[in-house]
Amino acid sequence: MDLSSEREALKAGFLKAAGFGDARRESMGGDASTRQYERLHRAGATYIFMDQPPSVETAPCPPDATPEERAKLGYNALARLAAGRVDAFVATAGWLRAQGLSAPAVLAAEPAKGLAVLEDLGDDLFARLIEAGQDEAPLYDAAISALAKIHDAPVTDMLSYDGVTWPFLTYDETALATADRLLVEWLPKLKSQLAFGDEALAEWEAIWSPIRAYGAANATVFCHRDYHAENLLWLPGREGPARVGLIDFQDAVRAHPAWDMSMLLHDARRQVTPQRETACLEAYFALRPHVDRARFLAGFHALGALNICRILGIFARLTTRDGKPRYATLMPRLWGYLDRCVADPELTALKGWLDRHVPSEARA
Numbered sequence: 188m189d190l191s192s193e194r195e196a197l198k199a200g201f202l203k204a205a206g207f208g209d210a211r212r213e214s215m216g217g218d219a220s221t222r223q224y225e226r227l228h229r230a231g232a233t234y235i236f237m238d239q240p241p242s243v244e245t246a247p248c249p250p251d252a253t254p255e256e257r258a259k260l261g262y263n264a265l266a267r268l269a270a271g272r273v274d275a276f277v278a279t280a281g282w283l284r285a286q287g288l289s290a291p292a293v294l295a296a297e298p299a300k301g302l303a304v305l306e307d308l309g310d311d312l313f314a315r316l317i318e319a320g321q322d323e324a325p326l327y328d329a330a331i332s333a334l335a336k337i338h339d340a341p342v343t344d345m346l347s348y349d350g351v352t353w354p355f356l357t358y359d360e361t362a363l364a365t366a367d368r369l370l371v372e373w374l375p376k377l378k379s380q381l382a383f384g385d386e387a388l389a390e391w392e393a394i395w396s397p398i399r400a401y402g403a404a405n406a407t408v409f410c411h412r413d414y415h416a417e418n419l420l421w422l423p424g425r426e427g428p429a430r431v432g433l434i435d436f437q438d439a440v441r442a443h444p445a446w447d448m449s450m451l452l453h454d455a456r457r458q459v460t461p462q463r464e465t466a467c468l469e470a471y472f473a474l475r476p477h478v479d480r481a482r483f484l485a486g487f488h489a490l491g492a493l494n495i496c497r498i499l500g501i502f503a504r505l506t507t508r509d510g511k512p513r514y515a516t517l518m519p520r521l522w523g524y525l526d527r528c529v530a531d532p533e534l535t536a537l538k539g540w541l542d543r544h545v546p547s548e549a550r551a
Contacts, residue, residue: 198238201302202227205295212236221271226307234294237273239301244270250344250354254361267362269437274298274351276437280305281348282409286340288333289422289432298351308432314416314457323463330419330451331467333428335474338408338444357406358442363399367391367493369500377503377515378549387544394536398489402443405486410442414450416457445483449491453524455498455517461527488531495525522550 202208210227215235221243225236245261247270257264269275273296283290289308296303313330317323346353371391375381383391411418413435420432448471452464468487472480499521502514529538 201297205304207304233307235305235307237303239271239273241301266365267356267440273301273303275353277351278346278348278353279436279439282346283433289429308420311421313419316421327467328470329430331470333431334447335471336428342409342441356440358440360399360403363402366497367395370496373500373503376507381549402490406442408444410440410446411436412438414447415454443486443490445487445490448487449494453491453495455521485533488528492525492528495521
């Protein structure tokens with residue numbers, strides 16, 4: 188029996204034991220990760236079947252690992268990604284649901300096998316609804332209300348649900364360093380006219396070092412980490428923040444509250460206007476009046492710039508290494524967001540570096 192047949196037999200056995208052996212299975216394909224999804228149809232209801240083989244990614248980060256140990260383990264450990272682990276999804280979903288938010292209910296799971304059956308929250312992704320002509324304002328307002336509720340919730344060092352636990356780690360300086368370094372590593376491979384010498388790289392590091400330290404020192408809230416219109420589902424039959432269905436949150440960490448705001452408002456896959464950005468920030472401040480506005484905006488611009496540089500580096504890597512040229516077509520939008528961030532006078536050094544080393548023709 189080949190590996191694919193063995194995996195299929197494992198999945199069929201899991202579904203039978205979980206009471207879904209008679210369900211009709213409909214492939215939904217995968218996402219940008221190593222997961223695969225199926226929609227299960229049984230007795231007029233639908234469910235989501237998650238398949239994440241546990242051995243296909245490098246290891247996640249042990250809570251007490253040193254930066255050197257994390258480097259040996261690989262990128263997931265360095266960046267504090269969950270390596271797609273189902274136990275991370277289950278424990279995080281449980282935490283979110285305990286806050287009154289709409290993560291999928293976990294109906295059955297065997298984390299060691301990388302399998303789970305989940306509540307089906309439907310297909311009404313914010314991005315698809317907006318593309319179809321729905322007014323984006325109520326959707327973004329709801330996204331902000333859910334984000335504010337998440338940020339108001341206390342966090343602990345361990346997430347747990349139904350006997351499944353997962354360490355809740357901080358988006359620390361080591362993890363943040365993997366973000367800014369992606370751009371200087373991969374952009375020259377996409378844009379052959381670029382070359383960053385030792386002096387430029389040393390200056391780049393000097394610019395980001397205090398920003399990373401600030402981000403780690405102010406990591407105080409639950410951070411979804413991939414909070415954007417492709418991962419938010421509209422559930423109008425529910426109330427308040429629960430109208431926002433949450434998926435793809437297994438990489439959650441403790442982080443600065445500006446990080447998820449950047450993910451939402453610096454969306455690579457759809458244009459978020461300056462006006463929408465301003466409206467969302469104002470809505471957030473209204474819901475969390477104790478937040479220091481000036482300090483938050485400084486963090487939003489600095490960590491937003493870091494996040495955008497991270498995504499630019501990832502897209503350059505996907506284009507050059509993985510042969511996925513469509514990601515290069517999204518990069519000009521990201522450069523536009525980055526221009527918004529570096530207009531902050533506190534980021535003059537970063538703006539100057541980019542102006543000197545990445546001319547406008549390299550940003551097209």
